[in-house]
Amino acid sequence: MSARIIEGTRIGREIRAEVAAEVERLRGEEGVVPGLAVILVGNDPASEVYVRSKTRACAEAGMNDRLLHLDADVSADELFGVIDGLNADPAVHGILVQLPLPPHIDPKSVLERVSPAKDVDGFHPLNVGRAFVGDPAGFLPATPAGVMELLRREGVPTHGRHAVVVGRSLIVSKPLASLLLAPGPNATVTLCHRHTADLASHTRLADILVVAVGKPGLITREMVKPGAVVLDVGTTRVPDPAHPRGYVIRGDVDFEAVREVASAISPVPGGVGPMTIAMLLRNTAEAARRAAARARRRAGSAA
Ligand code: NAP
Numbered sequence: 001m002s003a004r005i006i007e008g009t010r011i012g013r014e015i016r017a018e019v020a021a022e023v024e025r026l027r028g029e030e031g032v033v034p035g036l037a038v039i040l041v042g043n044d045p046a047s048e049v050y051v052r053s054k055t056r057a058c059a060e061a062g063m064n065d066r067l068l069h070l071d072a073d074v075s076a077d078e079l080f081g082v083i084d085g086l087n088a089d090p091a092v093h094g095i096l097v098q099l100p101l102p103p104h105i106d107p108k109s110v111l112e113r114v115s116p117a118k119d120v121d122g123f124h125p126l127n128v129g130r131a132f133v134g135d136p137a138g139f140l141p142a143t144p145a146g147v148m149e150l151l152r153r154e155g156v157p158t159h160g161r162h163a164v165v166v167g168r169s170l171i172v173s174k175p176l177a178s179l180l181l182a183p184g185p186n187a188t189v190t191l192c193h194r195h196t197a198d199l200a201s202h203t204r205l206a207d208i209l210v211v212a213v214g215k216p217g218l219i220t221r222e223m224v225k226p227g228a229v230v231l232d233v234g235t236t237r238v239p240d241p242a243h244p245r246g247y248v249i250r251g252d253v254d255f256e257a258v259r260e261v262a263s264a265i266s267p268v269p270g271g272v273g274p275m276t277i278a279m280l281l282r283n284t285a286e287a288a289r290r291a292a293a294r295a296r297r298r299a300g301s302a303a
Contacts, residue, residue, distance in 0.1 A: 001226070001227075001260065001261065001262075001263070002259055002260060003230070003258075003259040003260075003261075003262040003263055003264050003265040004263065004264040004265075005259075005264075005265065005266075005267060006150055006154055006229075006231070006264050006265060006266040006267075006271060007270065008146075008150060008266055008267075008270055008271040008272055008273065008274045008275050009270045009274045011149070011150060011153050011154075011274075011275065011278075012146075012274030012275050012277065012278040013274070013278075014153075015149065015275070015278035015279070015281075015282060016057065016060070016061055016277075016278050016281060018282075019061045019278070019281045019282050019285050020060070020061045020062050022285045022289070023061055023062040023063055023285055024062060026285065026288055026289060026292065027062070030289075030292040030296075032093075032288050032289075032291070032292045033062070033063065033064050033091075033288075034063045034064070034093050034094070034284050034285050034287070034288035035063060035064035035065070035066065035091050035092045035093050035094070035284075035288070036054070036055075036058050036063060036064070036065050036066070036092075036093070036094040036095075036096065036120065036280075036281075036284045037065075037066040037067075037068060037086045037089075037092045037094070037095050037096070038051050038054055038055055038065065038066070038067050038068070038096045038098060039068045039070065039079070039082060039083070039086075039095070039096070039097045039098065040067065040068070040069045040070070040098045041070045041071075041072060041074055041079065041097075041098070041101055041102060041105070042070075042071070042072030042101075042102050043072065044100070046237065047098045047099075047100070050098060051067060051098050053277060054096070054277060054280060055067050057277045057278075057280075057281055058281065058284070061281050061285075063281070063284060063285070064091065066092065068082055068086075070082065072102050073102075074105075076104070076105050076106070076109065076110070079105060079110060080109075080110075080113050083095065083097070083110070083113045083114055084113070086118070087113075087114070087115040087118060090291070092118065093118060093120075093284060093287040093288040093291050094118055094120035094280075094283065094284035094287045094288075095114045095115070095118045095119065095120070096120060096121050096280070097110055097111065097114065097121075111123045111124055111125075112124060112125060116138070117287065117290065117291070118287060119139055120139055120142075120280060120283035120284045120287055121139070121141060121142065121280070121283075122138065122139040122140050122141035122142070122145075122175070122283070123141065123170075123171065126138065127139050128170070128175070131175050131178065131179070132175075132178050134178075134182050134183075139283045139286070139287070140175065140179070140279070140283070141171055141172070141175050142275075142276045142277070142279040142280040142283065143171065143172045143176075143212075143233060143272065143275075143276045143279075144172055144173075144175040144176035144179055145179070145279045145283075146272055146275025146276050146278065146279045147176055147210060147231055147233065147272060147275070148176070148179050148180070148185070149275060149278075149279065150231065150266065150271075150272070150275055151185075151208070151229075151231075154229075154264065156208065156229050156264065158180060158185040158186065158187040158208065159185070159186045159187070160186060160187075160188070161187050161188070161207040161208055162187070162188050162189075162190070162205055162206055162207050162208070163177075163180045163187040163188070163189050163190070163206065163207065163208040163209075163210065164189075164190045164192065164202050164203055164205065164206035164208070164209050164210070165177050165180070165189065165190070165191050165192070165210045165211075165212070166192045166193075166199070166203065166209070166210070166211045166212065166213055166218070166219070166252070167191075167192075167193065167211065167212035167213050167233070168191050168192075168193040169212065172212040172233055173191060173210075173212050174191070176210060176212075177189045177191050180208075187208065190202055190205070190206075199223070200222065200223040203219065203223040203224065204223060204224070204225050205225065206224075206225060206228050207225070207227075207228055207229065208228065208229045208231070209224060209225075209228050209229070209230045209231070210230075210231045210233060211230070211231070211232055211233060211234055211251070211252040211253055212233035212234060212252070213234055213252045214234050214235070214236050214252065215234065215236070215252055216234070216236050216238060216250035216251065216252060217250075217252070217253075217254050218234075218252045218253075219232075219252055219253040219254060219258060220254050220257060220258070221254065221257035221258050221260065221261055224258050224261050224262055225261075226261045226262075227261075227262070227263045228261070228262050228263065229262065229263060229264045229265075230253055230258055230262045230264070230265040230266070231265075231266045231271065231272060232251035232252055232253040232255070232265070232266050232267070232268050232271055232272065233251075233252070233272045234250070234251045234252030234253070234268065235249050235250075235251065235268060235269070235273060236249070236250050236251075236252075237249060238250045249268060249269050250268060251267070251268030251271070253265070253268075255267060255268070
């Protein structure tokens, strides 16, 4: 068997086109242009690449983008001041603080400073809680929301299926587990991590296997049940002198071997990654739509 390839690039492009249409509607009907502000602290090369692709995608969807690039030695108070300014700016609907931050800044306090109404990354504790209880008033973090959207658009059944998620991070795996488990998707979920004994005995039971670790080649053919759907979230830069960039991006799954047993598999790059950006844009358009609705209600009650 050779697995169907789950084309995140194509599906992400479809979602971005839908977002662009919504941006056009917001501009025409509500007089609002969604705006995303991205805060980058320091000069981490991988972060610079991510930030550039996010701001470029914003512009392509017809949104306003604003990049605030701060020095690596910026103080926490200065950073809070920048966030407070963006929280108060009506032209900014989404705020994203690119992680990781320099070691002298506590990321938790920074993420808590972002207004929950503009937290399009879904990292504020209020939105984490809303995602956990299934409250749609929050914002879902982009990567797990992107994985769910891939499953939905690919017609992968989740109801009653066993989903195994490798990894237990707050930004990907834990929210993904609660989305899969929720009424609707109704999957049975197992979460694995570094201390899981005999990882393969769990992954081999998966109808849907999602891997978010950051260890290229962790998941081999023997660890996958024949016919499983495999989604690879991992992105690791692996040095490659033959490549013009000097590195290539690898996922956590041994793609060539696993595609022989899986029924469907997402590649890296071109799988989950493009979905993350698409879902971030969708959250930003949604934040603008909610802001416009709030403004309309305020105007209505003032009249
Ligand atoms: P993370 O915070 O880096 O944590 C990695 C997780 O993997 C941890 O829970 C860790 O377990 C677990 N782990 C490590 N070694 C393991 C092993 N040998 N067996 C089983 N589990 C193991 O995770 P993350 O932020 O979710 O990122 C994971 C990967 O996804 C990274 O490669 C990241 O670059 C990528 N990523 C991609 C996107 C995208 O848009 N495509 C978005 C976000 C992240 P412990 O908790 O026990 O340490």
